Amino acid sequence: MEGNMGVVGRNLRRAVCGAILIALLTGCATGVKKQTQKDIEKPQVLRRITDISTTDDPKSIHVLIKGKPLLTYSAFKQPSPLRVVLFFPETTLENVKIKQTVDSNTVGLIQASELTEEGHTTKILIFLKKDAPYVVNLENGGLRVSFQKAPIISSDILKQEAKTKKPVILTEKKTDAESMPDVPMLQSVDTTLNRYLDRLCRCMPWIPDCPYGQTRKGSTVDSALPDPAAG
Numbered sequence: 015m016e017g018n019m020g021v022v023g024r025n026l027r028r029a030v031c032g033a034i035l036i037a038l039l040t041g042c043a044t045g046v047k048k049q050t051q052k053d054i055e056k057p058q059v060l061r062r063i064t065d066i067s068t069t070d071d072p073k074s075i076h077v078l079i080k081g082k083p084l085l086t087y088s089a090f091k092q093p094s095p096l097r098v099v100l101f102f103p104e105t106t107l108e109n110v111k112i113k114q115t116v117d118s119n120t121v122g123l124i125q126a127s128e129l130t131e132e133g134h135t136t137k138i139l140i141f142l143k144k145d146a147p148y149v150v151n152l153e154n155g156g157l158r159v160s161f162q163k164a165p166i167i168s169s170d171i172l173k174q175e176a177k178t179k180k181p182v183i184l185t186e187k188k189t190d191a192e193s194m195p196d197v198p199m200l201q202s203v204d205t206t207l208n209r210y211l212d213r214l215c216r217c218m219p220w221i222p223d224c225p226y227g228q229t230r231k232g233s234t235v236d237s238a239l240p241d242p243a244a245g
Contacts, residue, residue, distance in 0.1 A: 061105040075118050080156040102136040120161050
């Protein structure tokens with residue numbers, strides 16, 4: 015009897031130990047699961063754009079975009095309207111002027127906005143007055159967007175060109191038909207020649223083919239040819 019009680023006691027202790035072990039394992043797994051879910055739900059740290067400004071030198075104008083930490087971007091140019099578009103994923107604006115005009119002959123306007131429909135993206139538009147090549151360089155965690163300046167033509171140069179510019183004289187080229195003499199002139203020459211030949215035949219009536227040779231044979235011939243122009 016005592017032996018059976020000992021066996022039952024040992025089995026009971028094993029059952030209790032097993033239940034405690036299962037409870038401990040379940041608690042650990044639940045704690046790991048809750049910790050992982052908490053990490054997933056933790057909001058992602060956004061990059062920040064803290065300032066947008068411009069500077070220039072004799073050859074270029076630069077748009078400086080300051081931010082932290084290191085900004086990632088994509089950039090491309092649009093022809094209509096003429097502008098450079100920059101996208102910054104997972105980036106927000108922090109105390110930045112969202113619209114500013116630029117006094118230059120290349121860059122005219124800079125606009126910044128945040129797109130929050132899908133994720134959090136910042137868009138910056140740089141509108142150009144004239145098409146110009148540009149280069150984007152990373153600088154101190156931000157960007158330097160450089161545009162080549164368009165050449166400036168002063169009013170004095172324009173006035174000088176206007177003074178020295180020669181007027182263009184257009185000449186009309188005559189066609190072959192316009193360069194030919196008028197038909198009445200040819201007819202006049204032909205009529206004068208016929209009169210001269212007729213009078214020559216009158217002076218030589220013995221010529222068989224002459225129309226006057228048959229009708230005026232033996233007639234008195236003038237001693238001199240009359241002037242054909244007297245007609």
